[in-house]
Amino acid sequence: MNIAVAQSGGPTSAINASLAGVFKAARSSGKIETIYGCLNGIEGVIKDRMIDLGKAIPDDEAAELLKRTPSTALGSCRYKLPDADSQPQVYEDILSCLEKHGVGAFFYIGGNDSMDTVAKLSAYFKEKGSDIKVVGVPKTIDNDLPCTDHTPGFGSAAKYVAVTTQEIIRDSSVYALESVTIIEVMGRHAGWLTASTCVLRANGEIAPHLIYLPECEFSAQRFLDDIREQQKKHKAVIIAVSEGVQLKDSKCLRSDKLDVFGHQQLSGIGKTLEELVRSEIGCKVRSIELNVMQRCSSHIASATDLDEAELIGAKAVEYALDGKSGIMMVFEREKGEKYSVNISCADAALVANKEQFFPMEWVNDEHNNVKDEAIGYFLPLIQGEVEIKMNNGMPVHFKLDM
């Protein structure tokens, strides 16, 4: 039989590692002939834009390069699969494309929107009597998928954010005057990535002195009070704030543009808070948006993250060959001092469109910082550096020869 694999949603530094994992496990299984890559996610199946990955990834060196290359080598999409009842043609196109190419299993690497696609497609195939398995491989820097201890892509994003925040702390502390530095971190509704800056305490940093998550109510007045309190102890106050933090008691306006999924397009909480500090406190203030670098800075990826991302992709192939469908692969963290994970699976419908929030028991009473208990959760995920192949002083990236 043949298989097909696609990547979806926002890019990460680890989504290609999962692709490499699916590819290598399929190739070495001895049970799969052609491994198709679908271009631009599920749209590549609908439009029959499939490539032979065996040709695109000719050898182990190419697979290793793919693993270390950020973003989605096959392209991505933000396509929300409609209900089968309302638009049956889309489902028929997908089934016919996969059948035409003799595909027995379809792997979808993505976030909670993608798991909705996995759940819907596997249900549809069963209903139609098709034997095609559909298996989801998780990825998101937001770490907000239910049923799994953490998600591939998160560890590398957290490592980038920690390393960069530490460098910003050095940069922000050089002048002999009061200053406030606001670092805006990705995370619409879940504050995992912003909270992960607490790992810097393991290296003796006190900053960020304040951490604000979208899980907590945010008050502009309390924010200003918090800063004034910190300024009694620190000349340079460093703040990490989630992009999703909502300013409610201020006249500052937020953008209300919606993206294609109906998510509110968030940008600018950092700039907004910067203006607030400038007008109300009046000290030197700067805001820094870590922007897409959080999800694509593979030059400082977490080796643990890339290895796990590859492994969970490989396990997905095993589960599909074992007859599983409509599932998302998950990590289970084992109890004990030493960090280790088991890989198993959960019903994709339990993940679809749902979000796992940062636990409130790890947030301090003042809702302006994260407790030390969270450090032990985050720290193992950012361990290890990835050896990067360099050329001319810059990393070499895998590129599809199209």
Add this chain to the structure above:
Amino acid sequence: MNIAVAQSGGPTSAINASLAGVFKAARSSGKIETIYGCLNGIEGVIKDRMIDLGKAIPDDEAAELLKRTPSTALGSCRYKLPDADSQPQVYEDILSCLEKHGVGAFFYIGGNDSMDTVAKLSAYFKEKGSDIKVVGVPKTIDNDLPCTDHTPGFGSAAKYVAVTTQEIIRDSSVYALESVTIIEVMGRHAGWLTASTCVLRANGEIAPHLIYLPECEFSAQRFLDDIREQQKKHKAVIIAVSEGVQLKDSKCLRSDKLDVFGHQQLSGIGKTLEELVRSEIGCKVRSIELNVMQRCSSHIASATDLDEAELIGAKAVEYALDGKSGIMMVFEREKGEKYSVNISCADAALVANKEQFFPMEWVNDEHNNVKDEAIGYFLPLIQGEVEIKMNNGMPVHFKLDM
């Protein structure tokens, strides 16, 4: 005799490497007893805030850590030295502090504002019959100092910008729809850092498709035309733009706040152009400000840059012991295929308050890109990776124990 060293201006990834160079050369010269570090630049001399670097940097391991740590370990300042005629007290304070500590040579690591301090102080000391030597060690990520082939700090900034731009190219090219990505790079008046993104061509990248420098007149209308032209060839158009680019033929307003030196505080050209593209072209558009990460991301520093920064600091000690004063150390690039530099010196007064711009002969006729000839200039400066000491998955930084 004793010496004193201070750091000034905006931080870089290499300014501590120059400090390490001064320290190590002074220690091994056999002619210097105490090496003082002045806290917060020349302000540390005025206020007699000096520390014994021999105690702060107890061994070679600490010196190596210092070399790899971004920003200024001694703190910095933005203090503009007044003329000796108008405020003689400041000069008397400086001289008395240095004499009190038996300082025979003062080293100032900084940019063109700092070289103004070097020129003024050395002239004052000569006039007063003092034998204290004053030697400037260049640093700036802007690469805009005259009399030198390039400046320490620039290579690491350029390496960060190249590596990050390449990752942003991957990130920005995943969707099957037209998009524009605008990367805002530091550089008030000189476009060296923005121009340096052309090195990506050496790794087979076509992007950035458009590069805009402050040295050229910028027209919003031509900018939009340039994008439309590129969209005929590329789905995802990537643009590098200097923060200093001035929008003249548009109603978009720029901030006119001035910093302490009277420089216009620039921010937001990226955001402004993003809004322009959104309203006039209407495609998906994003702007990314590389912000302070350009000057402090030492985890991806250029080994060539840090080694040269250390070396030029060491040479400064040699020149001071040789009786030179009122100078800035400079790099001279040797002719020939293989890259190598000589270190010599120039009159600090020739550098003070002056800027070296990106050469117009390396800008294309359309003023929207950089010619291939510039690649050979930039490429050697970003070569080599620095081995970083890691702890808990994060770099270990040198910190003053104060």
